[in-house]
Amino acid sequence: MNPVDITFTRTSSMKERILILGGTTEAYVLAEALAAHDDLRVTNSLAGRTTDPRLPAGETRIGGFGGPEGLIDYLHEQRIRAVFDVTHPFAASMGWNAYQACHAARVPLLRLERPAWTPEEGDRWDQVEGWDEAVNTLIQGGPQRVLLAVGRQELVPFAGLDDIWFLIRAVTPPDPMPEFPLAELLLSRGPFDLDNERKLLDEHRIDTIVCKNSGGLATSAKLIAARERGIRVIMRQRPRRPETPLATSVEGALNWLEMRKTQWRCEREPARAAG
Numbered sequence: 460m461n462p463v464d465i466t467f468t469r470t471s472s473m474k475e476r477i478l479i480l481g482g483t484t485e486a487y488v489l490a491e492a493l494a495a496h497d498d499l500r501v502t503n504s505l506a507g508r509t510t511d512p513r514l515p516a517g518e519t520r521i522g523g524f525g526g527p528e529g530l531i532d533y534l535h536e537q538r539i540r541a542v543f544d545v546t547h548p549f550a551a552s553m554g555w556n557a558y559q560a561c562h563a564a565r566v567p568l569l570r571l572e573r574p575a576w577t578p579e580e581g582d583r584w585d586q587v588e589g590w591d592e593a594v595n596t597l598i599q600g601g602p603q604r605v606l607l608a609v610g611r612q613e614l615v616p617f618a619g620l621d622d623i624w625f626l627i628r629a630v631t632p633p634d635p636m637p638e639f640p641l642a643e644l645l646l647s648r649g650p651f652d653l654d655n656e657r658k659l660l661d662e663h664r665i666d667t668i669v670c671k672n673s674g675g676l677a678t679s680a681k682l683i684a685a686r687e688r689g690i691r692v693i694m695r696q697r698p699r700r701p702e703t704p705l706a707t708s709v710e711g712a713l714n715w716l717e718m719r720k721t722q723w724r725c726e727r728e729p730a731r732a733a734g
């Protein structure tokens with residue numbers, strides 16, 4: 460038989476379906492890497508918080524699933540074979556929903572999460588569990604000029620502090636914007652480089668930074684600039700997440716997927732797998 464006659468062409472329905480819960484840089488990079496796998500059909504899921512978001516490689520769906528139950532239905536309907544939770548380290552609800560839904564639907568789940576920042580010599584960090592603790596810790600230090608880099612949805616707990624001047628940095632305008640007696644809003648999207656972070660802290664005479672431990676390189680320069688200047692940092696720690704298999708790099712996530720693929724091949728061709 461001519462080899463051409465037995466050429467096997469995968470149709471879209473024969474591809475393994477993958478769901479990426481995204482909204483982070485790592486999710487874009489993972490989607491790009493998976494686009495090269497012609498045995499996969501990848502759907503990216505975005506929460507829909509950003510108007511006109513940058514679309515990742517592959518297909519995209521936008522909006523919540525309706526809690527874990529909605530996600531279970533989606534996994535069944537779409538015949539999803541594996542889920543990557545690549546949501547932001549502070550987007551914990553989605554992580555718990557994914558954990559519950561994948562467990563119930565027996566779909567393998569991998570959490571891909573960039574490592575958290577850790578303090579280095581010279582850092583003056585206070586690590587806090589929540590915003591109430593952050594506010595109390597902030598007041599105790601007697602700050603005057605604070606860079607508030609906590610995200611536009613986390614501003615309310617700080618709005619009542621009427622004797623502190625805040626430089627509020629956000630990607631998009633807070634809506635609604637809480638009333639701060641003394642504040643300036645700076646709309647700006649990372650990545651932020653070290654020289655500009657140094658200038659920002661100096662020009663605004665910042666004495667304290669409040670931020671959350673997002674990890675990654677895009678927003679870490681402020682911590683180096685703070686260390687150089689002995690500026691205090693109030694760092695909100697990450698929320699607790701379910702215990703799932705974890706990769707800290709896209710490469711690790713791809714290795715995990717290769718193991719799943721081997722398992723799927725064994726399921727499809729048990730005789731060959733048995734040798």
Ligand SMILES: NC(=O)c1ccc[n+]([C@@H]2O[C@H](COP(=O)([O-])OP(=O)(O)OC[C@H]3O[C@@H](n4cnc5c(N)ncnc54)[C@H](OP(=O)(O)O)[C@@H]3O)[C@@H](O)[C@H]2O)c1
Pocket residue numbers: 480481482483504505506508521522523524525526527529545546547549550551552553554556610
């Ligand atoms: N929180 C942050 O600091 C931060 C920073 C940068 C980017 N983001 C991204 O922004 C999105 C929303 O963040 P959040 O803090 O509001 O999350 P969250 O508290 O974990 O999620 C709240 C709800 O939003 C929906 N949702 C979240 N991520 C989704 C996704 N990827 N696809 C579909 N639905 C999703 C889910 O709704 P249902 O229950 O209806 O399914 C979830 O229950 C996340 O995708 C996250 O990766 C968050």
